[in-house]
Amino acid sequence: MTLDTPVTEFPGVGAARAAKLEKLGIRTAGDLLSAFPRDYEDRRRVWDIQSAPLGEKVCVQAIVAAPPRLSYVRRGMELVKLRAVDGSGAADITFFNQGYMARSLRAGEEYIFYGALEEQGRRRTMTNPIVERAGRQADTGRIMPVYRLTAGISNHLMASLTRRAIEDCAPLVPETLPRAVRLEHGLAQAEFAYRNIHFPEGPEELEQARRRLTFEELFYLAVGLASLKQRRETPGGGFPIQSRELEEFAALLPFALTGAQRRTMGEIAADLCSGRSMNRLVQGDVGSGKTAAAAYAVWLAAGSGCQSALMAPTEVLAQQHYHNLAPLFTKAGVETVLLTGSLSAAARRDARERLALGTAKLAIGTHALLSEGVEFQNLALVVTDEQHRFGVAQRSALAGKSRGGTDRAPHVLVMSATPIPRTLALMIYGDLDVSVIDELPPGRTPVETYVVGEDKRQRMYGFVRRLVGEGRQAYIICPAVEEDGDREPDGGPAMDLKAVKTYARQLKTQVFPDLRVDFLHGKMRPGEKERVMAAFAAGQTDVLVSTTVIEVGVDVPNAALIIVENADRFGLSQLHQLRGRVGRGEHQSYCVLITASRSPVSIQRLKTLAATTDGFKISEEDLKLRGPGDFFGSRQHGLPQLHVADLAGDMRTLAQAQQAAERLLEEDPELALPDNRPVRERVRELFRETPDIFN
Ligand code: ADP
Ligand code: MG
Numbered sequence: 001m002t003l004d005t006p007v008t009e010f011p012g013v014g015a016a017r018a019a020k021l022e023k024l025g026i027r028t029a030g031d032l033l034s035a036f037p038r039d040y041e042d043r044r045r046v047w048d049i050q051s052a053p054l055g056e057k058v059c060v061q062a063i064v065a066a067p068p069r070l071s072y073v074r075r076g077m078e079l080v081k082l083r084a085v086d087g088s089g090a091a092d093i094t095f096f097n098q099g100y101m102a103r104s105l106r107a108g109e110e111y112i113f114y115g116a117l118e119e120q121g122r123r124r125t126m127t128n129p130i131v132e133r134a135g136r137q138a139d140t141g142r143i144m145p146v147y148r149l150t151a152g153i154s155n156h157l158m159a160s161l162t163r164r165a166i167e168d169c170a171p172l173v174p175e176t177l178p179r180a181v182r183l184e185h186g187l188a189q190a191e192f193a194y195r196n197i198h199f200p201e202g203p204e205e206l207e208q209a210r211r212r213l214t215f216e217e218l219f220y221l222a223v224g225l226a227s228l229k230q231r232r233e234t235p236g237g238g239f240p241i242q243s244r245e246l247e248e249f250a251a252l253l254p255f256a257l258t259g260a261q262r263r264t265m266g267e268i269a270a271d272l273c274s275g276r277s278m279n280r281l282v283q284g285d286v287g288s289g290k291t292a293a294a295a296y297a298v299w300l301a302a303g304s305g306c307q308s309a310l311m312a313p314t315e316v317l318a319q320q321h322y323h324n325l326a327p328l329f330t331k332a333g334v335e336t337v338l339l340t341g342s343l344s345a346a347a348r349r350d351a352r353e354r355l356a357l358g359t360a361k362l363a364i365g366t367h368a369l370l371s372e373g374v375e376f377q378n379l380a381l382v383v384t385d386e387q388h389r390f391g392v393a394q395r396s397a398l399a400g401k402s403r404g405g406t407d408r409a410p411h412v413l414v415m416s417a418t419p420i421p422r423t424l425a426l427m428i429y430g431d432l433d434v435s436v437i438d439e440l441p442p443g444r445t446p447v448e449t450y451v452v453g454e455d456k457r458q459r460m461y462g463f464v465r466r467l468v469g470e471g472r473q474a475y476i477i478c479p480a481v482e483e484d485g486d487r488e489p490d491g492g493p494a495m496d497l498k499a500v501k502t503y504a505r506q507l508k509t510q511v512f513p514d515l516r517v518d519f520l521h522g523k524m525r526p527g528e529k530e531r532v533m534a535a536f537a538a539g540q541t542d543v544l545v546s547t548t549v550i551e552v553g554v555d556v557p558n559a560a561l562i563i564v565e566n567a568d569r570f571g572l573s574q575l576h577q578l579r580g581r582v583g584r585g586e587h588q589s590y591c592v593l594i595t596a597s598r599s600p601v602s603i604q605r606l607k608t609l610a611a612t613t614d615g616f617k618i619s620e621e622d623l624k625l626r627g628p629g630d631f632f633g634s635r636q637h638g639l640p641q642l643h644v645a646d647l648a649g650d651m652r653t654l655a656q657a658q659q660a661a662e663r664l665l666e667e668d669p670e671l672a673l674p675d676n677r678p679v680r681e682r683v684r685e686l687f688r689e690t691p692d693i694f695n
Pocket of ligand 1: 261287291442
């Protein structure tokens with residue numbers, strides 16, 4: 001048998017079973033080896049019948065006292081009963097629909113029974129245990145793997161197929177980790193790791209196997225990301241952009257730049273003028289002033305006659321950017337166009353024409369901007385704003401696209417307001433350089449945050465009224481659009497939750513008949529959304545009821561209160577984002593998280609948020625509580641899927657793997673040495689969907 005031997009050559013696997021295994025992604029012996037258990041059951045300890053704990057699965061070793069009795073309860077329903085005894089006592093064992101047990105279990109023989117003991121009166125009972133002859137055990141007396149299954153494939157079958165594959169093939173698994181890396185980090189060999197991840201000799205062996213495989217997985221990922229980064233930095237690949245004085249740009253702004261903004265802009269300018277392509281992430285908490293940094297990059301590009309695209313995740317945001325930036329750029333002589341779905345056909349045609357001709361230097365739109373085949377004359381810079389969902393694969397596709405008639409890849413600037421835990425950021429943005437704007441513009445007062453229950457609702461409405469009376473505005477956020485269970489595009493919760501439309505109507509007619517209440521949600525037509533947002537920004541609306549479409553980027557300095565309904569349904573990072581919608585002006589601002597939840601865990605989470613304004617701390621907490629999936633949605637980050645590693649739990653291994661990857665690439669950037677060639681192959685395979693790796 002080899003790693004490529006199809007499962008159909010295993011005893012007992014016919015076409016039907018093979019089809020079912022295929023559903024689990026298993027076609028060959030090698031696939032079996034790579035289908036790691038999702039869990040383990042410790043079946044090592046053998047208990048006395050009398051002293052075994054009740055209600056949890058245990059092994060007991062006992063003798064069948066008399067021949068098992070077979071009976072039929074209903075037509076086709078077989079029942080086998082027997083009594084098993086050990087030195088401590090007896091248990092009545094019942095099998096449903098396993099008539100063959102009556103034939104295969106013999107009186108006077110000793111067996112291991114693995115199942116849950118129950119007590120009925122004085123008697124101990126066990127139903128449908130796993131049974132093996134004592135001394136000939138395969139599935140008991142050991143740590144047993146628990147596999148992902150599908151209908152028709154039992155765990156026993158998976159385990160026995162895998163055991164066979166391991167016996168024949170474990171020695172054939174190639175050792176792809178370079179020896180030096182393995183030795184330095186004290187990692188087990190591949191063969192050992194594969195044997196013990198499936199059938200661990202003991203807990204320590206399992207831990208060693210897991211560490212090796214986790215390291216391996218993260219290592220290849222890190223090597224891939226680091227080499228992508230290296231590749232994109234190839235000298236001579238970027239659009240040449242001339243340096244200009246930062247002060248000249250700063251003079252266009254109505255405020256003085258913060259130190260962190262200046263530092264970030266310096267890093268951006270250095271990238272743009274280096275002759276290599278920029279691939280930079282600007283990370284900064286909400287309100288830290290990332291837009292100015294992006295505008296600087298656009299201004300530099302335009303100064304060298306180059307075009308830029310600024311992409312926002314929603315139309316509302318694109319429009320807001322346009323309204324903020326167009327006047328600034330007009331002053332600077334940089335023609336700017338807005339390109340969104342809500343424009344009239346004529347306006348769109350006009351904008352496209354100016355981009356194609358090159359008179360317009362900046363296009364602002366949503367992410368559809370590049371996919372819609374908009375032609376640029378010389379697109380040199382792509383800025384994506386507030387977009388943690390813009391993954392490695394997309395960035396890579398971008399680098400290969402929209403080159404404006406040259407072979408050069410555009411400079412890429414990614415702005416993220418989601419403070420991502422550092423380790424996670426290294427993985428998600430491992431192919432980017434990172435600037436952090438870790439300083440808020442002066443004069444901001446921290447937002448006061450309160451967690452309240454339903455009993456405070458009336459008081460809360462009173463508070464809204466008071467603030468509006470003082471001339472402020474308020475947001476009220478609720479999760480769903482309609483009460484019929486519609487979902488927001490982000491898959492947020494629905495049903496029985498406060499729904500925007502109904503709730504807005506109720507607020508308008510019953511709670512705040514004297515205030516100006518409006519609503520906004522993701523399903524509205526773009527023109528409509530813009531009108532609502534513009535009215536709110538202009539102060540013509542007092543209370544804006546909205547779904548999370550306002551989550552990112554929206555900037556209305558006069559809004560001093562944000563209320564989040566059903567706050568327990570949101571992630572902490574998302575709540576932090578929402579909170580960032582207020583506290584942008586000179587007024588004291590407030591965030592009220594209202595929840596009907598009584599779960600102490602939920603309340604504690606919300607209180608964590610109330611107690612800190614440090615986005616990074618909050619995101620670390622979120623990562624611990626909810627795992628990495630919630631940051632990005634499933635696979636939205638575009639990274640290869642992880643099988644063993646758990647980004648929340650394996651931080652230390654991750655750091656080591658990253659270090660090892662960097663060291664390796666420093667010594668052998670092309671991974672050309674014989675010892676490193678297997679690494680190269682593995683990485684290429686892993687990043688199959690990412691076009692510009694190792695070609
Ligand atoms: P974000 O990082 O969340 O995108 P923005 O770029 O939208 O933040 O900036 C938030 C607000 O702060 C905007 O109104 C912007 O004009 C203002 N701002 C940005 N930088 C400064 C600064 N250095 N001083 C004062 N206000 C600033
Ligand atoms: Mg922003």
